[in-house]
Amino acid sequence: MTTILRIAVQVFKECVRDRVFYNLVLFAVLLIGVSLLLGQMTAGQEVKIIKDLGLAATSVFGLFIAIFIGIGLVSKEVERRSIYSVLAKPVTRTQLVLGKYVGLQLTLAVNVAIMTIALYGVLAFYSWTTPALAKQAWEGPALDPAILKASYLILVELSVVTAIAVVFSTYSSALLSAVFTFGLAVAGQFSADLKNFESIVDSRALVWFLRGIYYVLPNLASFDVKLQVVHQLPVTASYLAWATMYAAVYVGALLIIAVVIFSKRDFK
């Protein structure tokens, strides 16, 4: 466990060194810039749009970090041949894969946390500078604690995407891993469609096959509660618990696959 944490901290430091958190500056500029512009363009929907944009940007930035750093976690070590020196130390391959994964998750958690704080900051400023009468038109309070639910599920979704990236990273090149991970991340948004194919497909076998794929593919759309949060629709604690459990099980499965593939890999 200590070894895994040490590797995780090392990955986090590497991310900081690689200026991954520069995206936070871009995020802050984007939010502040948009919030200044919106008053003229949205007919009283500034708060909704700031929330929509803030959550979407948190998700997009996180997704890019998860994919583009996740794919290089293991494959970069192999391509640079630094894997030999790492494995020469008292570190097992399992510890290396898990440590890399935990490190990137730590980076993503810090990233999402700072973005959420920045979003609340912009919303607080907007709320503070808006007259009470205009606030009545808002669908919900600017500083809505429910935003935390959406941010949390974004992080949970990113944990699945990172695990997918790590799996591909253990046996493929960085470029192919990026393509595969991105493809799966997109397919994960539509997996629910596969379940209902029977209405347009006659073959029972095909229907069962597609339904099988539906259960195997990650259902990433189920982590998306941005719309519900912005419109004050209920996102229950039991749903959050279900989503967390689903992600944990899925990530567990993916990391086992990654560890198995990596343990069998010959670096000669």
Add this chain to the structure above:
Amino acid sequence: MTLLDRPAGRIALLFGALLLLATAAGLQAMRDARFQTDQPAREVLYVQSPAAVSRLALSYDALASDIYWIRAIQHFGRTRLNKDDASDDYTLLFPLLDLCTSLDPYFNIAYRFGAIFLSEPPPGGPGQPELAIRLLQKGLVARPTKWEYLQDIGFVHYWFRQDYKAAAEWFDRAAKVPNAPWWLKPLAAHTLASGGDRQSSRMLYRALAQSDENEFMKKDAQRRLRQLDALDQVDQLNRIVSTVKEKGAVAPFTWERFIRSHILRRVPTDPDGFPYRLDEQTGSVTVNPASSLNPLPTEPQRASGTPPA
């Protein structure tokens, strides 16, 4: 040793790059002024299928919806400002609102403002109350207990279709929704009994102006009330001109003549401060085309079988 190896050399190179960028911007400005090759592009909506857009938006439906909402407002505002240009119309307004509300089915304001935008008669809007009702009914599918949508459908029937029976039915349906305001019930009864008279219209908008929590809806209701005041004033001024005509006055009719004759003290202005227009030949009084109240609503026809107010 190259320029890049010395700090001063690097600064000089950066300065050179900035200079070149500034020159490029200058050349661009020169091209715009001299050649005018860029014609203003007509607005295009490349993808009109809500299902396709929803797929393309991945999990960012809400953000895509916001973009379509901003486009809808801009399209409406721009077309309204260019109303003299016959080539400009509101053809994209409904598709934009349809996409916006398909991507975010809970986008309350898109339904409510959208219905107002769509219903507004030309040149201030496309004059499509049927599409406004369709949009609001789509909102009801997402939120069946949203009494505001039922009330708004009633408004569209009342004000833009002059169908007071249908309006009363929708107000009544709205009144039955839990937490609906108390005044919807008497409004439904009043609309059925005497819909169409200016007084009941005034009652309708006064209720909305006092009750609606949304600033835009409130302002719209206040504008409607000022339009009703303007209709009253136009009637009054037309009566004055008729009286003068009956006494033998002939064209040209001008406000200065009325002021000189001490019939009016000053040039009459509408509630927004724009002088009324007096037709020199016919003496007919209308609202100023530049006024924010123009066009005045088509005077609702009285519900059949009801005595005049």
